[in-house]
Amino acid sequence: MIFFSPKKKDTIVTASPIVIEDDHLAPLDAAAGERLQMLVFSATWCGPCTAMAPVIEDIARSYAGEVAVAKIDIERSPEIVKAFDVRAVPTLVLRRGAEIDRHVGALTRTRLALMLDAALESGSASA
Amino acid sequence: MTTPAMAALLAAVKMDPSTTLDEACDAALLCWMLDATRPWPEPAKAALESLLDAHRTGLGDPAAWRRLRRAAVALGDNGDPHVKALGQVAEAAAWPVAASTAALIELMRAICHLRAYRASLATGWTAEAHAEATATLNSIAQGEGTRVPERHEIPAMFEVRHPALAKRFVAQLDASNQAFSQFPAEVAAWIEGARR
Numbered sequence: 001m002i003f004f005s006p007k008k009k010d011t012i013v014t015a016s017p018i019v020i021e022d023d024h025l026a027p028l029d030a031a032a033g034e035r036l037q038m039l040v041f042s043a044t045w046c047g048p049c050t051a052m053a054p055v056i057e058d059i060a061r062s063y064a065g066e067v068a069v070a071k072i073d074i075e076r077s078p079e080i081v082k083a084f085d086v087r088a089v090p091t092l093v094l095r096r097g098a099e100i101d102r103h104v105g106a107l108t109r110t111r112l113a114l115m116l117d118a119a120l121e122s123g124s125a126s127a
Numbered sequence: 128m129t130t131p132a133m134a135a136l137l138a139a140v141k142m143d144p145s146t147t148l149d150e151a152c153d154a155a156l157l158c159w160m161l162d163a164t165r166p167w168p169e170p171a172k173a174a175l176e177s178l179l180d181a182h183r184t185g186l187g188d189p190a191a192w193r194r195l196r197r198a199a200v201a202l203g204d205n206g207d208p209h210v211k212a213l214g215q216v217a218e219a220a221a222w223p224v225a226a227s228t229a230a231l232i233e234l235m236r237a238i239c240h241l242r243a244y245r246a247s248l249a250t251g252w253t254a255e256a257h258a259e260a261t262a263t264l265n266s267i268a269q270g271e272g273t274r275v276p277e278r279h280e281i282p283a284m285f286e287v288r289h290p291a292l293a294k295r296f297v298a299q300l301d302a303s304n305q306a307f308s309q310f311p312a313e314v315a316a317w318i319e320g321a322r323r
Contacts, residue, residue: 051236054135054228054229054232054233055229055233057228057229058222058227058228058229058230061226108203108215108218108219108233108237109218109219109222109229109233110196110199110200110203110218110219110221110222111200111203111218113196114196114200
């Protein structure tokens with residue numbers, strides 16, 4: 001499924017999380033355009049990460065026009081992990097250029113949506 | 128046709144993901160799961176009743192769903208652990224089931240945690256006992272000024288140090304684990320019944 005970004009009409013955005021498989025965030029930056037970015041750091045052996053996966057899929061779909069979601073396996077992207085100082089999984093980082101917010105540990109879809117709403121509202125307030 | 132939410136749940140309860148179920152099963156199962164969390168203590172009652180109504184009537188208004196989510200979060204922030212666990216159930220149930228992958232699986236997992244908490248409580252385990260056990264286990268794990276033990280050595284050391292508490296700890300843990308794994312089996316039985 002694809003959507004057009006409401007903020008940048010010429011950007012086509014995917015409703016599925018972007019999977020980062022190396023140490024480069026360029027695919028995310030390119031796909032995100034002006035949207036907020038949510039980086040989801042996880043690991044294949046992490047139970048809470050697996051439990052949260054459907055929540056991340058739903059959130060990526062619901063917020064496709066406003067948020068670009070990237071899934072980052074900590075074992076495949078050690079340099080990104082270091083750059084973001086990730087010490088536990090799952091870790092969720094919200095950024096628009098600079099980091100806006102982060103959460104360590106699993107979250108319900110409701111709490112994740114509240115976190116995104118707050119970040120989006122603060123973004124529009126400062127725009 | 129089986130929805131993404133049901134397909135995700137089928138995999139989680141170890142049923143054949145290609146099982147075909149009517150879309151109406153999603154809301155029916157969600158209501159059954161929510162109903163299975165009764166009895167509800169007074170502080171949780173209104174929010175959970177509203178959620179049940181919303182799913183039964185197929186509430187469509189996004190603003191009404193946002194209000195339900197705010198009420199669910201307020202429950203989840205409650206200081207009482209039982210209300211808090213019900214709040215996590217409410218948070219999972221506070222979304223329309225259609226076009227969602229997480230709706231059923233997230234609710235089932237929240238109920239597993241609630242059942243585990245209730246089962247632990249039913250053994251007579253208290254917040255005070257939990258705090259005492261945690262402090263003892265942490266102290267053992269840190270080596271108590273001598274050798275830091277291997278992980279597998281800790282349970283036996285706990286039994287020597289505090290036999291009565293260790294026995295109660297193991298009993299509540301067993302009950303909790305059993306309750307946690309029992310609910311998915313009940314969900315699978317419901318689905319099996321709906322297929323017939």
